[in-house]
Amino acid sequence: MNNDAVEPTDRIIVALDFDNRRAADEVVDRLGEECRFYKVGIELLTAAGPGLIEHLVAKGKEVFLDLKLFEIPNSVAGAVRAAGALGVSMVTVHSMGGTGIMSAAVEAARDFPRLRVLGLTVVTSMTRSDLADIGVTDPTSTEEQVLRLARLAEGAGCHGVVASPQEAGPLRGVLGAGALIVTPGVALPGESPGEHARPGTPRAAVAAGASHVVVGRGVTRAADPAAAFRLVRTDLEP
Template sequence: MDLTRRVIVALDFDTAEDAEAVVERLGDTGQSYKIGLQLLTAAGPSLVTSLAAAGKDVFLDLKLFEIPTSVAAAVRAAGVRGATMVSVHASAGSRILRAAVRAAAEFPRLRVVALTVVTSLIDADLAEVGVTATTGEQTARLALLARDAGCHGVVAAPHDAAALRRLLGPDVLVVTPGVTLPVHPDAATDHARPAHPADAFRAGASHVVIGRALTRAPDPAAVLAAIAEELRISGAATRPAGHRTDSATR
């Protein structure tokens, strides 16, 4: 699994032009991108297609939670656009997760990852909606549900990566948003349980997602190159990383 494709750059922008400017600045350094609801709503799906056509990996972070037919249709649409990863809410249940996996099977490079607990949530937030489990307990429960439904991986906070790797084994993708960078240690974040990229990889993450701390940096390519170099030197990214021969990454 190519290291450069395991660091996913989140294109959290309001316009396609802003996102494309970052992609251009990153050049060959950036190989994997996340497009979420913000950019998709503002600019539509054309950027997914253009990035895929340029050989980039695209994580279409839709967080799908709908009836099985609608979820399957959205997953197929993601596959047609060339996405290599698409997210579904694990809380939607096994029928919906299985529908997503069946739809993704039509596209050899498309992987379904199930969102466990949103990284901005804490135990009190779960209790507010009637979930008595802690974030860690709920993450583990939903991760097992996703695995048993055939999902290729899960999305979870970096601090849960070690427990998930032990629980799910070496082949399941563990995608971790909410990583922080030393150059922006005090940057505002919505993530309640962040970690450094190297720490996330050491814990067992297969991918990390990095957003504003990188994309708003004066030289995003230098920041991304420095992250990759640190990971190579530390060896963090060589430890349990969800290596699958049919991985979405090349």
């Protein structure tokens, strides 16, 4: 994608990391027309059900359904088809699951032209020592593992990847201009990155090559979510 042609608002995905629909609906209502794109993860999906996704899509919002699928290919394909039927725009599959799982997801998404499959590389809370804990000791750095998995995702036909802001630049170099690079773990200067071990600012992530940034508590827990969202948008403006 042409990064220069994308409006700042279209780059920002607000994470609805809540354990109930009422709280999510309240934030969506308070953001109003400011925000066009929301992330729904496994906690909120389990608590609120698919009706929330349908509600957001009916309101004209785009939805990033962050399922982090890691199952046998047939089950992954079924989940991707269900996501497509709900009208979501992006869905995640674990690249650590290998080519078979990612290829199944990509094939299942073909019936839904608006649906993009993203390969999750290394979760933004993980460090090199975490990788070592699960037996991934060959890479000399977390970045090396991210790039390895990104190449695997690209080979499987994924439309892009999810990685930390710190890997956006190397990923853009590897994946080229057309790939989606979605970066959780962004925070404005002075804000806490929360559980993210490899954070960055929205501006730095996009300047490095990210197509989208995911923002969470800095917006959703703010006294004025719309004002906080505008600060992120301002940070992304040239």
